[in-house]
Amino acid sequence: MKRVSFAEFGGPDVLRLEDAEEPHAGPGQIRIAVRVAGVNPIDWRIREGQFQKTRPIALPAGVGQDAAGVVDEVGEGVEGVEAGDPVFGRGSDTYAEFAVLSAWARMPENLTFEEAAGYPSVVETALRIIRQVGVQSGQTLLVSGASGGVGSAVLQIARDRGIKVIGTAGAANQDYLRCLGALATTYGEGWVERVRELGRVDAALDLAGSGVIRELIELTGDPQKVVSIADLGAPQLGVRFSGVTGNVPQALAEAVDLISRGKLHIPVEKSYPLAEAAAAHIDSRAGHSRGRRVIVV
Template identity: 35%
Template sequence: MKAVVLHEYGGPEVLKYEDVADPVAGEGELLVRLSATSVNPIDYKMRSGVAKDHFPVTFPGILGRDIAGVVREVGPGVEGFEPGDKVIALGKRSYAELVVVKAQDAAKVPDGLDVVEAAALPLVTLTGEQLVTRGTAIQKGQTILISGAVGSVGRSAVWTAKKAGATVIAGVKKRQLKEAQELGADEVIALDDTSAMEKLGFVDAVADTVGGKTAEMLLGKVKQGGVFGSVLGPPANAKMHPTVQVTPVMAVPDAATLRALAEDVAAKRFVIPIDRMVPLNEAGAGQAAAEKGGIGKVLLLA
């Protein structure tokens, strides 16, 4: 098969489109012919070496977490799937024409959702959902502020919090206020507007997708006994707020939840914007575009 292979850390140009051996489905696994995968920040952070302390690459390596495609083979012991099924999953090594994934981690693509467009969903939707449900454990009637709300993870978090019955404040930049009005949050606030932030009262929880100085500021807006969930680790000033529980979140596979989120997207209850689709052999260009930021998902078509 063809795959995008990483032989060394570096810029987008180090991603090489090469022939590699076909993977084989083992016990409890599916072999999937990929329709598409997508570019996530962890991909280019691993490629560059920025994330090597926590996510080192064993060279030669294949990046990619999002799987969307058609089952080619079913491994021993697998039930509920058969060749020809369209599936999505959070897995690994998805910058390739063929990928193996645990059957328990895969969900069938719901009717009404294009399998290619479904590639945008696994990592960002599960991260946003788990940031809210596991990171903040928000309850009905509580108030949660979600930073970076117009991003893909943020959008998923807003939708999850609304489904939980929480009062949701979408935190964005001033220039994103109009776009954020379409998210369905109860309130929208500009995190880079000093006067607006000074007027903001205490909240039960913050779901942070931004980090840095913004996260440090928002930690001070969580009431005593509240929770600060983050996909970027604890804010630098976490020790100054000992009464706030800080919970780091890293997405894990959850097929049932992924299926439910995919059904919500298929029903247009919330949207994960797709900016562009590029061939898998142009993964470097796709990563370069995504790394600049400010755009929707970049899909890689296998």
């Protein structure tokens, strides 16, 4: 089978499309014929070696953790799914023709494979950080870098829970944030004052890692009311860095519920062929996205 891998840490040029042995489902796992793989910032962060001190991996290594596809192998002890079922979920080395998933859910009928591949990690992350920051119905949540995949999920989940959201994004994405129910403003000079004009902030999320942790603390009045998923230096200022995955099966089940009720839709901004995984990483790292990027296998 074909898969994307890298034999050394570095820039996107270290990615290679290679022939590899097919993986097989172990106990509690399934294997899918991958139709589409999701692109997440953690994919290029791992490729760059950012997590080697905390979560080392052996090289050469595959890439990717999200995918949607068709079940073609079911591991021991797995029930409720069989070959031929369309599913989406979380696994390993998903930039490939076949991948093993450790958490999955049956795809809602109104989703395409391209759309479904963009949900697993962003929904799990969104649910986790909303819980960790402790924001409640009736309160206001500030989301810095709100137009990407996680931000799109946070805004819609928050709205479903009765949480008011203020989102920052580039000028081109202001209408997009408003369509998701947020009060929108641009980042850049004077953004703190613009946020204050929109209302009091009870909690804040840093999704972009753009060096705004001090300002988020200032706006909330308490570092414990701020959570970051993108700034590795956040703990030095007393802010929680959320990088440990939570309950993925539960998150997928909640995603299915939200999607089925029409409360959650994350658009696909751009699709790439498997051979252009490097371009997908370059674009993901550049940010300013609206929704998700995916790789079509």
